[in-house]
Amino acid sequence: MIEQFRIDRLRTGSATVGFLFNPLSGRIRKRRDAIRREMGGIHDAVCRDATSGPEIRASVDAFVEADTDLLVIVGGDGTVQAVLNHLFTIQPPAKWPILSVIPGGTTNMTALDLGIHGRPEDNLRKLSKCLLNRNLPPLLQRHVLCIEQAGTAKVYGMFFGIGLIARAVIFSQGRIKQLGVTGEIYSAIIMLGYLAGALIGRRQGPWAPVQLAVIEQNIELHRGTYTFLFASTLDRLLFGMRPYWGQEQEPLHVTFVRQQRKRPLRSLLQLLSGHGSALKEQNGYFSSNTSVLELMIDDDYIVDGESYRAASQGGPLRISAAGPISFLVANSANANL
Incomplete structure (x- = not known):
């Protein structure tokens, strides 16, 4: 206060x-x-x-x-x-x-x-x-998100992403930004290009999925290969999207998508248009609200457009709500x- x-x-x-x-x-x-x-x-x-x-x-x-x-x-x-x-x-x-x-x-x-x-x-x-x-x-x-892992300084921000999201953001910080296109249109061009690559089956380099385990309250709830995962305390993202559908009364919105999933194009449109509640966990789609999330991961992640690196040797990457x-x-x- x-x-x-x-x-x-x-x-x-x-x-x-x-x-x-x-x-x-x-x-x-x-x-x-x-x-x-x-x-x-x-x-x-x-x-x-x-x-x-x-x-x-x-x-x-x-x-x-x-x-x-x-x-x-x-x-x-x-x-x-x-x-x-x-x-x-x-x-x-x-x-x-x-x-x-x-x-x-x-x-x-x-x-x-x-x-x-x-x-x-x-x-x-x-x-x-x-x-x-x-x-x-x-x-x-x-x-505000608080991201922490043993041996590294805490990071605070409003949006956390790994997998395809992180790779697209990191790419956008390079040569493409020199074109001078900015704002949501710029971000959409980059993200849609990456999503298109994933939909046609690209799995290497910038389109490589991420291996991780998701832990809540010291219980491993999910483990596998994921296209992306994001967490945010914001109610809306780019273009007014609200791609999460958890019902829990907690401040941290989490959504992730497995690599092996059914009907990828139709499901992606549902997720982006705010109709993710129709997507099923058994088909590779999951969303919930929580106060604390822990990930076992060795990969890059982004917080509000800035990139960082997580290493499982430091224990779980912990994401919690501050404020x-x-x-x-x-x-x-x-x-x-």
């Missing part, structure tokens, strides 16, 4: 505002001047440019040291993930600044899940109006804090 004094400062117009700005984020590169103009229009706000992990950590430290009340992250999912990762490392969420996100990355699933869409400069204009008029929106809460944390969303300016 955010400390009440920060909310009170926002109400009275005395809050300090900081912008963590990643000018290299996918949708920002061609709009930097317009975005900087909008940020400069917020009175006494401090803006810090940060394009790398060390720069983001240093900027977050500076904002925390200055007791910033509202920290606005202007960037994509990777920038948001880096900020969350460092904040969890240095202090408990109750001590954090209030967070807000201005989507400007290649993918912006966290912002879109919060209902923030449109051009970065337009969203900044809405935020500026809210702060000026003190007509402040509600705080929306989301849990919830609060986000200020200017698009919801029809209610007060």
